[in-house]
Amino acid sequence: ETGVTQTPRHLVMGMTNKKSLKCEQHLGHNAMYWYKQSAKKPLELMFVYNFKEQTENNSVPSRFSPECPNSSHLFLHLHTLQPEDSALYLCASSQGPNTGELFFGEGSRLTVL
């Protein structure tokens, strides 16, 4: 138990579906992150939020839409995905952006058919 919870753990969706991934942290951190990890590849940072404000977007396609309603919750809304978007999506949090220790959730494994 890292203090960061992701749901769902597994998700299968068609290319025309709309779904959302949810992340919640109970560590009192101010920064939250979404990462993508494709098979046999290193982690890719997607988005960074600090105090609910997006501070980094690493050229992520618009079919991925993040939402951070408060410092404890982070969502990743998915729509019209492609099969190549199938991957493990990891949420993390830290005291501040690039400050302090990073803690990860268990990940959401997404399969796009």
Place this chain on the structure above:
Amino acid sequence: GIQVEQSPPDLILQEGANSTLRCNFSDSVNNLQWFHQNPWGQLINLFYIPSGTKQNGRLSATTVATERYSLLYISSSQTTDSGVYFCAVYALNFGKGTSLLVTP
């Protein structure tokens, strides 16, 4: 951004053996972590070690910030140590990982 290089990329050990994993980074840092990714994908924190030496059981780590490298030592390896070990500099810069397989 800061480049992070890990070596070796792959490692196979027999149970009981010791190993050293290396992480080189391209600029001075004050935030460095080691993670173990288990077969289910979860990233487990091993060490938050911007500098100095830390030990936790059979694992220890040393970061020499002035020389831009960090080392992770695994002693008396066990099959449960198998997985991928990542070094990360800040939240933005992850190495490609060392894939470790420990055989019985």
